Amino acid sequence: xxETPVDVLLKGETSRNTRGLLRIIILCxxxxxxxxxxxxxxxxxxxxxxxxxxxxxxxxxxxxxEHGFHSFWDWFDDRTWHPLGRxxxxxxxxxxxxxxxxxxxxxxxxxxxxxxxxxxxxxAPACSGLTALAMYFLTCEMTPSPSAGLLAAAFxxxxxxxxxxxxxxxxxxxxxxxxLLVFTFxxxxxxxxxxxxxxxxxxxLFYGYMxxxxxGYVFITNLIxxxxxxxLCMGRxxxxxxxxxxxxxxxxxxxxxxxxxxxxxxxxxxxxxxALGVFGLIQLVAFAExxxxxxxxxxxxxxxxxxxxxxxxxxxxxxxxLTVSGVIAPWSGRFYSLWDTGxxxxxxxxxxxxxxxxxxxxxxxxxxxxxxxxLFPAGVYMCFRDLKxxxxxxxxxxxxxxxxxxxxxxxxxxxxxxxCVAAAIVLSHILDTYLLASSPKENSxxxxxxxxxxxxxxxxxxxVGIFSYLSKAVVTSSIVVYLVLFxxxxxxxxxxxxSSPSVVxxxxxxxxxxxxxxxxxxxxxxxxxxxxxxxKIMSWWDYGYQIGGMADRPTLVDNNTWNNTHIATVGKAMxxxxxxxxxxxxxxxxxxxLVVFGGLLGYSGDDINKFLWxxxxxxxxxxxxxxxxxxxxxxxxxxxxxxxxxxxxNSLMYKMSYxxxxxxxxxxxxxxxxxxxxxxxxxxxxxxVEEAFTSENWIIRIYKVKDLDNLGRDHASATAFxxxxxxxxxxxxxxxxxxxxx
Numbered sequence: 001x002x003e004t005p006v007d008v009l010l011k012g013e014t015s016r017n018t019r020g021l022l023r024i025i026i027l028c029x030x031x032x033x034x035x036x037x038x039x040x041x042x043x044x045x046x047x048x049x050x051x052x053x054x055x056x057x058x059x060x061x062x063x064x065x066e067h068g069f070h071s072f073w074d075w076f077d078d079r080t081w082h083p084l085g086r087x088x089x090x091x092x093x094x095x096x097x098x099x100x101x102x103x104x105x106x107x108x109x110x111x112x113x114x115x116x117x118x119x120x121x122x123x124a125p126a127c128s129g130l131t132a133l134a135m136y137f138l139t140c141e142m143t144p145s146p147s148a149g150l151l152a153a154a155f156x157x158x159x160x161x162x163x164x165x166x167x168x169x170x171x172x173x174x175x176x177x178x179x180l181l182v183f184t185f186x187x188x189x190x191x192x193x194x195x196x197x198x199x200x201x202x203x204x205l206f207y208g209y210m211x212x213x214x215x216g217y218v219f220i221t222n223l224i225x226x227x228x229x230x231x232l233c234m235g236r237x238x239x240x241x242x243x244x245x246x247x248x249x250x251x252x253x254x255x256x257x258x259x260x261x262x263x264x265x266x267x268x269x270x271x272x273x274x275a276l277g278v279f280g281l282i283q284l285v286a287f288a289e290x291x292x293x294x295x296x297x298x299x300x301x302x303x304x305x306x307x308x309x310x311x312x313x314x315x316x317x318x319x320x321x322l323t324v325s326g327v328i329a330p331w332s333g334r335f336y337s338l339w340d341t342g343x344x345x346x347x348x349x350x351x352x353x354x355x356x357x358x359x360x361x362x363x364x365x366x367x368x369x370x371x372x373x374x375l376f377p378a379g380v381y382m383c384f385r386d387l388k389x390x391x392x393x394x395x396x397x398x399x400x401x402x403x404x405x406x407x408x409x410x411x412x413x414x415x416x417x418x419x420c421v422a423a424a425i426v427l428s429h430i431l432d433t434y435l436l437a438s439s440p441k442e443n444s445x446x447x448x449x450x451x452x453x454x455x456x457x458x459x460x461x462x463x464v465g466i467f468s469y470l471s472k473a474v475v476t477s478s479i480v481v482y483l484v485l486f487x488x489x490x491x492x493x494x495x496x497x498x499s500s501p502s503v504v505x506x507x508x509x510x511x512x513x514x515x516x517x518x519x520x521x522x523x524x525x526x527x528x529x530x531x532x533x534x535x536k537i538m539s540w541w542d543y544g545y546q547i548g549g550m551a552d553r554p555t556l557v558d559n560n561t562w563n564n565t566h567i568a569t570v571g572k573a574m575x576x577x578x579x580x581x582x583x584x585x586x587x588x589x590x591x592x593x594l595v596v597f598g599g600l601l602g603y604s605g606d607d608i609n610k611f612l613w614x615x616x617x618x619x620x621x622x623x624x625x626x627x628x629x630x631x632x633x634x635x636x637x638x639x640x641x642x643x644x645x646x647x648x649x650n651s652l653m654y655k656m657s658y659x660x661x662x663x664x665x666x667x668x669x670x671x672x673x674x675x676x677x678x679x680x681x682x683x684x685x686x687x688x689v690e691e692a693f694t695s696e697n698w699i700i701r702i703y704k705v706k707d708l709d710n711l712g713r714d715h716a717s718a719t720a721f722x723x724x725x726x727x728x729x730x731x732x733x734x735x736x737x738x739x740x741x742x
Contacts, residue, residue, distance in 0.1 A: 019146075023146060026150055027133060027136060027150070030129075031132055031157070032129070033154075033158060034125070034129050034157030035125045035128060037157070037494050038124065038494070038499075039125060039168050040168075041168050041499040042121065042122075044499065045501060045506075045516075047117065047121045047122075047168075048121070048501050048503070049117070049120065049169055049171055049503075050171075051502050052542060052543070052546060052559050053173075054120075054172050054545075056545040056549065056558065056559065056560070057172065058117070058171055058549055059548060059549045060075075060088065060097050061096075061097045061116060061120055062116060063075060064098070072089060072097070073094075074089055076089075079548060080544065080548060080554065080560075081556065081557065081560075081562075082536050082554045082555065082556050086560065089260060090260040090261055092261060093173055093211075093213055093214055093215065093261060095173075095176065095177075095209060095210075095211075096123075096171070096175060096213055100119050100120055100123055103119055103123070104116050104119055107119075120171045121168050121169045122168055123175050124166040124168065124169075124170050124174075124175035124176075125168050127175055127178075127179045128157065128163075128179075129157075131157075131162070131166075132153040132154070132156050132157040133153065134179055134182040135149075135152045135153045135156040135417065136150065136152060136153040137186045138185055138186040138417075139152035139421050139425070141193070141390055142383070142391065142421060142425060143425050145428045145432060147431065147432065148425050148428035148429075149424070151424035151427055152424035155419075156417065156420045158491075159370075159372065159416055159419075159420060160368045160370075160489075160493040161368035161369055161413065162178060162413065162416045163493075163498055164412075164497075164498045165413055169501055173214040173215075173216075174214060174216075174413060176213050177217075178417070180210040180213060180214075181210060181216070181219070181417065182417050183206055184210055184220055185220075185393075187199055187203040187206055188227075188248065189390045189393060191203050191244035191247070192240060192241060192244050192389055192393075193390065194240065195238070195240025195244060196244075197247050200243060200245075200247030200248050201251055203244075203247075203248045203252070204248045204249075204252035204255055205251070205255065207220060207248065207255065207256070211256040211259055211262055216414065217256070218271050218272075221275050222271070223397060224275070225245075225274045225278035226274070226396055227392065227396055228241060228245050228282060229278050229281070230392055230396060231392060232285060234392070237286075241282070242282055242285075242286050245278070245279070249279045253275075277315065280311075280315065284307065284311060288307070349616040350564055350567060350617050353610070353613035353616075353617070356410040357408055357409070357410060358408070358409055359409070360406055364409065365405075367493065368493075369419055370485075370486050370490065371482050371485070372419050372423040372486075375423035375426050376398070376422045377422075378426040379394075379421070379422025379423055379424070379425045379426040380394065380395060382422075382429060383395055383422070398418050401414045401415040401418055434471065434472050434475045434476060503520040503521055503546065503550075504516060504517070504518055504521070505518075505519075505520075505699075517601065517603075517697055519695035519698075520699070520700060521550065522696060522700070523699075523700035524547060525550070525551075527547070527551035527553055527702065528551045528552055528553070531591070533553075535553055536553070536555070536556065536590050536591050537551070537553050537554065537590075537593075538555075538556045538570060538573070538593045539556075539557075539570075539593070539595070540570065540571075540574070540595075540596075540607055540610060541557040541567050541570070543594065543596070544558020544559055547594070556569075556570055557570050565621055568622070569584060569588070571615065571617045571618035571626075572584065572621075572625070574651065575615045575626055575652070576652060577651070578652055578655070578687055578688045582688040582705075585705050590705050591704065591705055592692065592702055592705065593652075593689060593702070594701070594702050594703075595607050595653065595657055596699060596700060596701075597657045597700075599661065599671075599673055599674055599675070599698070600664065600673065600698040600699075601698070601699060603699055606657075606674065607653060607657065608653070608654075608657055608674070608675070609674065611653055612628065614653070615631055616628055630647040630648075631651075633645060640654070640658075640672060640677060640679070641672075641679055649680075649684070654684065655685070656686070656701060659683065659684050659685075659686055659691060659701075661679065661683065662679065662681070663683070664698075667681065688705065688706055689705050690703060690704050690706060691704075692704040
């Protein structure tokens with residue numbers, strides 16, 4: 001019995017529903033895989049906050065949950081940057097904390113007693129599933145093939161370039177920002193393709209959410225205007241483009257200005273001037289298109305040329321005048337460091353001292369992206385072949401993000417999404433070409449001569465050519481092998497490189513068993529239990545957030561790094577002699593000094609390896625008092641052994657690091673296992689601070705500042721005190737006081 005048209009329609013509808021259901025199942029599986037791959041740290045260690053910045057975010061979130069939103073907005077934190085304090089509500093991006101707080105209150109409303117710490121630990125893995133879904137939508141806007149969207153979602157779910165900032169416990173701004181970045185771009189492409197005020201409004205709303213979450217919103221602020229500018233230069237102006245951009249810019253700018261930390265930056269900062277300039281330009285183009293129908297051609301050309309010259313002239317002069325007068329802020333040092341990799345080291349050493357601000361090494365691209373890195377150029381090339389408006393966006397995004405990822409390690413995060421899109425496009429095209437390709441039908445009117453000259457790639461020779469089962473099997477199996485290797489690589493990198501919390505270190509014993517090194521928490525817990533609640537702790541700024549979050553003690557500097565002079569003061573105290581350092585400590589009411597020392601265990605991330613950055617930052621403020629060259633030998637070597645310079649050996653940092661270290665070894669056999677050198681036989685002596693705590697593996701050393709009333713705060717009295725105690729220091733030898741938490 002022949003099928004009726006209704007039967008055919010029903011079959012087609014059933015087939016579409018089946019494919020849609022299967023797509024949903026695959027996306028749910030990808031989201032589950034994305035979440036699961038980020039839980040290694042919780043499984044291997046425990047539910048704990050990682051790294052440095054996340055500890056402040058966690059502390060701020062707890063304050064928000066306990067005191068409410070309005071108190072959080074007006075929060076002045078007097079326990080940081082002593083004695084300055086910090087206007088916290090106006091110096092942070094609150095999106096991360098507010099998101100966690102909303103989730104917490106929703107779960108509490110549903111009578112689910114979830115601790116806020118677990119919400120913070122698991123927020124990044126949860127958002128990674130949403131990022132994979134957003135990546136699917138974005139890729140589907142670039143290509144009609146749904147398989148490309150599924151591949152892009154799978155890549156984004158497990159690629160190390162994104163996992164590096166989204167594992168469980170990585171409670172940083174990027175935890176939600178990358179999802180917002182990808183989803184905002186999806187909404188922007190949707191708005192451009194439809195010319196819809198609704199999609200433009202949604203783009204602006206998610207852009208505002210992005211501004212509240214991460215300072216990287218400036219990437220969106222400049223990429224979207226650049227996309228519009230390139231389209232205008234290509235002669236692709238349309239009402240769709242005008243509606244989309246004007247809606248986004250007007251509403252997005254208003255939304256971003258609601259964040260106190262941003263305020264009036266969108267109209268007063270050079271980083272945002274491109275968006276404003278393109279907004280003005282598209283108004284001129286729209287006006288020109290409107291006038292074109294009422295003015296003859298030759299007169300219109302003259303009018304248009306004159307209008308462009310006058311407008312750009314006035315805009316340029318106005319920009320220069322406003323910048324010189326200070327109304328518009330000049331480019332920031334972070335901007336200059338993106339275009340000149342040596343700028344920060346010379347002018348802003350505090351930026352260059354951060355490892356994630358260093359230029360990216362070539363192996364890092366393969367480490368974080370694996371085989372996607374060589375599919376990426378092919379995907380960009382495919383966008384060039386069919387250069388629609390959305391494909392222009394892919395090309396611009398690819399070029400900019402590739403450059404920025406090359407000059408700064410941290411910006412690998414912005415490159416990863418477009419790599420996943422481009423790689424998925426080209427890989428799905430290859431699979432579709434080989435799996436769906438069928439042999440061309442023979443032309444019934446083909447002559448024998450034509451048949452004789454026909455290539456071997458026909459149905460009569462199914463074992464040869466692109467349409468053969470052999471070629472399909474080879475290509476498909478090769479891609480499957482690559483994908484399996486990619487999954488194995490991503491799993492290994494995630495498990496071994498990105499899932500270890502910085503406060504809990506792990507090493508391997510000779511028998512292969514895991515040995516946990518918990519010195520950080522041991523030291524912070526000691527501070528919390530054995531020091532007064534208002535005891536001021538001085539350390540290098542790297543550890544400020546952790547001390548505030550775990551030890552709950554006031555600190556002099558932390559990872560906010562908003563006051564370079566205050567950080568330089570700490571650097572000067574660490575790099576100077578005791579008679580210079582002591583007045584600084586007393587002036588800032590310092591009770592304890594904390595240093596990190598890895599010489600015993602071979603922990604390379606200690607303060608001696610960071611010491612030169614302390615010197616450089618201090619030298620930038622006091623070039624006559626602190627000189628980096630004095631810490632190097634005449635041959636230009638940075639040494640801590642017998643060949644160390646007198647300035648190095650007399651610095652407070654050197655003394656606190658190696659004080660009583662020789663007592664752990666036989667006479668004259670002390671070795672620094674990080675630097676790989678034998679240390680001087682005589683241990684450094686301290687007169688203005690005394691050892692209060694040394695962790696089990698000597699990674700954290702805490703010294704109490706002596707309360708010496710007879711020691712004046714001026715340099716002369718400090719020197720006199722030092723001279724009067726020389727004999728005492730020479731005769732008194734004190735064993736290490738290693739206090740451990742039971």
